[in-house]
Amino acid sequence: MLSFTEENYLKAIYKINEKTKERASTNAIAEIMQTTAASVTDMMKKLSNKNLITYERYKGSKLSSQGAQIATSLIRKHRLWETFLVEKLSFSWEEVHELAEQLEHINSNKLIERLDEYLDFPKYDPHGDPIPNAEGKFTLREQIKLSQLNIGEEGNLIGVQNHDDQFLEYLNELNIKLGSRITVTKKVLYDKTYNIIVDNEHTVQISEKVANNLMVKKILAL
Amino acid sequence: MLSFTEENYLKAIYKINEKTKERASTNAIAEIMQTTAASVTDMMKKLSNKNLITYERYKGSKLSSQGAQIATSLIRKHRLWETFLVEKLSFSWEEVHELAEQLEHINSNKLIERLDEYLDFPKYDPHGDPIPNAEGKFTLREQIKLSQLNIGEEGNLIGVQNHDDQFLEYLNELNIKLGSRITVTKKVLYDKTYNIIVDNEHTVQISEKVANNLMVKKILAL
DNA sequence: TAATATTTTTAGACTGCTCTAAATTTAGAT
């Protein structure tokens, strides 16, 4: 049985490995865990002793297959709970992450499999992130940044890169949500803003930063 | 913010205060918490400093109104989660207690109020125990032990005194569940066993111990 | 390559919760 803390460290390493592929540095882990490098070093020794990571002094850490399996199961629980909160309890997508941070540590296989079934085996969470199945397999899809669309092209929003509450609330204001059909009508070269039409209804202007955080599936022209 | 441990101590004191009314003794708390008297003493000082209990050396502990409020909210969460697991996720009544012990520590008023609403504001949990409402008020009902019924009298099962997995599984075997109509047909004086009819369908024999653990609402004869 | 800056580890300490063993207080029995 792992402590919440140990589980969170595994998740942190997973998150780093996800993008950089290389071994997670002590400082990078400390940054995510909001703690000091010294504390991280202590924990790395502990997780290494439990064979959940491979750790070499001064070289960083990497999840072992067992560690990766646990991290994936945490991701699974996290995203299923987020889906539950949105689908069944009418939470909105910016409210669920913090709660899922608590709920992901509830320890019961039976519970999580029943929840999965109750939600009808969702493949994506309220932010469009893939939910690993019971075997740890993710269902990936082709997706591009909204900023990669050309003028006149359209896409359906299938995910957000950044999960920040403030960003999600901003999207709410703009009536942009998962599934929204987005048409790019103009790119202003000067300040790199975009003019887009949301769901064929309202036109809004967004910054490049926002356009880079919206992941869409391109709708092919007829 | 209280730790899980502190919350569990408050629940333990609540449980003792519930039946004995007197101050909870250090040993009684240790027994429930599965720990030593020395640990309890330490924690009593701590909870006392936080004004969650009144504690006097050698005299035992009692919840303050603030402590009682927290304990009640834990009971509320525990019983709502149990109800959720049974009603929505098809768990059976003997499986849910341990899981609720984890879930009751999830910290979010919004979550628990939404859950309450989602379950349609249940007044009793899967074991027939009353669920305090958001203000901490319990809905009590008249109930007597099955053993208090006379020959020929009937009652509906509305609760179980003992929540032991094994006891609940035994009731499953006998097809006895909340709501079951139970008719007492015979009391054997020699070994104090009871013959009862469950739901007008099958006759079973139960011991006095079982009869004392079944709480019923007497059905008045026409 | 040598000096400097950055990263990481170690050393030592602190808090929260736990334990055992010993001391103290209270309750019960004669």
Next chain:
DNA sequence: ATCTAAATTTAGAGCAGTCTAAAAATATTA
């Protein structure tokens, strides 16, 4: 009233997780 047993507290220590400060290793730069 005194002795004994039971309950409770205190003393002292250990483990998990955290921190700061100092030392060591690695990376960067001149």
